[in-house]
Amino acid sequence: MKRILIVGGGFAGLWSALGAARKLDEAQATSDVEVVLVNPTAHHSIRVRNYEDDLDVTLVPLVEVLEPAGVRWIRGTATHIDAAAKTVTVDTDGKATSVAYDKLVLASGSHLAYAPVEGLAAHAFDVDTYEGARRLEQHLETVVQEDGGGKRTVIVIGAGLTGVELAAELPSRLRALVAAQGGGVDQPAPRVVLVDRTSLIASAMGGAQPVIEQAMTEMGVEMMPGVDIKRVDSTGITLADGTHIEAATVVWCGGMRASPLAECFPVERDALGRLPVDKHMQVAGVANVFAAGDIARALFEDGKHASVMSCQHGRPMGRYAGHNVAADLLGLPMLPLDIDWYTTIVDLGPWGAVYTEGWDRKLAAQGQLAKKVKKVINCERIYPPRTGVRADLFKAAEPSVQAPPPIGKQTSAGDSAEG
Ligand SMILES: Cc1cc2nc3c(=O)[nH]c(=O)nc-3n(C[C@H](O)[C@H](O)[C@H](O)COP(=O)(O)OP(=O)(O)OC[C@H]3O[C@@H](n4cnc5c(N)ncnc54)[C@H](O)[C@@H]3O)c2cc1C
Known part of the structure; x- marks a missing residue:
């Protein structure tokens, strides 16, 4: 049995795991390859909602989404990666275990700087x-x-x-x-x-x-x-x-820096400590290692813009990393990730929100109109399906780039909106 190991159960890690499981299922290879995810807690955290007052709704139990997809979860913290030996040291309650991999996806995110x-x-x-x-x-x-x-x-x-x-x-x-x-x-x-x-x-x-x-x-x-x-x-x-x-x-709230696990590789990192990845999410110059989310920096096709530490980029990076890590292991073609749009939607509490389009952040909507979009993103779009149905999870894990969140019509000066 070969093993794809995913480190981290956030946006990039969860979608890498589901993306890899989906590809293995499609290639009828689930009995030859297992997908294992390491995360310190039992939850997928919808981290972007941590500023809100109701935190209960921000946690999704990992087993709820991993089990139907056939992904195994190990509770623990990865403390070291040996790329030559293809092992990850995992600490669980003070006990260190060495977990071997054939292919690795590093998705341990970022932390406060x-x-x-x-x-x-x-x-x-x-x-x-x-x-x-x-x-x-x-x-x-x-x-x-x-x-x-x-x-x-x-x-x-x-x-x-x-x-x-x-x-x-x-x-x-x-x-x-x-x-x-x-x-x-x-x-x-x-x-x-x-x-x-x-x-x-x-x-x-x-x-x-x-x-x-x-x-x-x-x-x-x-x-x-x-x-x-x-x-x-x-x-x-x-x-x-x-x-x-x-x-x-x-x-x-002053800044983020990539997870220190990036330092396990002899690769030049960017100013935020991120590992450079190619269009397939493979870490440049390190065999068998992919990375996605806040720990990775992917340059888009225009050659000018790189991925931003964001859920907006972390989720598609995860889906592609998952697809490609499984494809690579099976000797199948990998898919390049290119994202040709960028939006920023900032919640402004009871006042509403503000929505900008493009890298230069042109104002597109504000007030309750933008708030409606923000709510759809925070409460629906970035959650995995909660049906417990394998087919639903695999559909959501397809290697594709979603369209930008649609802005409804400004129906009156009073900012009412349709989704
Ligand atoms: C308050 C707030 C609001 C935000 N708002 C937005 C927004 O509006 N839009 C947007 O696009 N982005 C937003 N972001 C940024 C966004 O949350 C991150 O970019 C996103 O979470 C990155 O996804 P990730 O999977 O790379 O990392 P994370 O979501 O941080 O997930 C990393 C996972 O890895 C685990 N992990 C860490 N270290 C280890 C280890 N050593 N071993 C095993 N597991 C490990 C962590 O426990 C976690 O589960 C916001 C962030 C914050 C804090």
């Missing part, structure tokens, strides 16, 4: 992982019980996509938490401050940038661009000019 700011890693919360988002939720529930001393102030550091989505969600979420504590309308409004060292909030958002500023203003989020943070501690943040902003909660 901290800026060199005193006290940041020790004191800041995050929404990078499900566990991080739960810690923040539990902390907020406790801390808002009292007013004063910055207890009802949250500082979000980093006004990129994640920071903006979280900051937009927080005013209404904090108000609901205060109300749940019995706080009436006479209570001072909780304070949400979005800070960034760049001179503009959401500076990379092209045509959506002014829309984001407008939404933040209308929701009462204080924006502090061009800020240099010197220290973070349990009382808040201190700026380089000595100003102290009192806050019991500081959340770091």
Whole structure:
């Protein structure tokens, strides 16, 4: 029995596993090759929803989707890859096991990258992982019980996509938490401050940038661009000019870096620590190893644009990596991945959302119209089928690139929409 091993059960890993199982099924090779997925937890995390208030809906049990597809799951964390010996060391509850592979797909994603700011890693919360988002939720529930001393102030550091989505969600979420504590309308409004060292909030958002500023203003989020943070501690943040902003909660949304497993290969990585992959998702210069998602950098056919650390790219990269790893093992033709569109849809909480098209981020929709698209993406499009039916999973795992999420028609000035 040969083995395809997938490391990681996120967007890229899950779809690699299902893509490989689908191809083996199609080639009637399931009795010759097994697909095994290693992931530390029992869940596929819909990580892009970690800024939302209901975290229960963000977890999909892995067995629910892997079992019908005939994929085996090993609970554990890969700690080392030996490409020459074709083995992965997997740690499960402190016990190390060596798992052999014939072909490997590396899809261990990315993790939060901290800026060199005193006290940041020790004191800041995050929404990078499900566990991080739960810690923040539990902390907020406790801390808002009292007013004063910055207890009802949250500082979000980093006004990129994640920071903006979280900051937009927080005013209404904090108000609901205060109300749940019995706080009436006479209570001072909780304070949400979005800070960034760049001179503009959401500076990379092209045509959506002014829309984001407008939404933040209308929701009462204080924006502090061009800020240099010197220290973070349990009382808040201190700026380089000595100003102290009192806050019991500081959340770091400043950046991501590829999983350290990328360092197991003697390959030049990009500035984010990603492994270069070719159009088939094979790691350049490393035999039998494919990579997909945040740990991989694929250049698209136009030769100008590379994959972005995103669910938008991680899912198709996974489907193609899965198809190709199985095809390669069986000596069948592989398929090239090319994605010729790019969209960015940023959730702006109760205000709505903003939708841009193209790499230069031209504004395409805003408000409740864009929110409707965002909801379809976050609640439907990026989930695997939950029917438990093998054929449904294999259909969704086909190596194809979906069309961009459709924007409905703007039916009135009041932003109503159809999906
Ligand atoms: C709050 C937030 C909002 C976001 N919003 C968007 C958005 O709107 N649109 C968008 O396109 N992207 C968004 N992203 C980015 C997106 O979530 C990532 O790009 C995407 O999750 C990458 O998929 P992945 O499979 O490569 O990694 P992940 O989804 O992170 O999955 C990696 C998996 O590998 C596992 N793993 C890690 N290390 C190991 C190891 N050593 N051994 C075994 N398993 C391991 C992890 O536990 C995890 O299950 C957002 C991210 C965050 C945090």
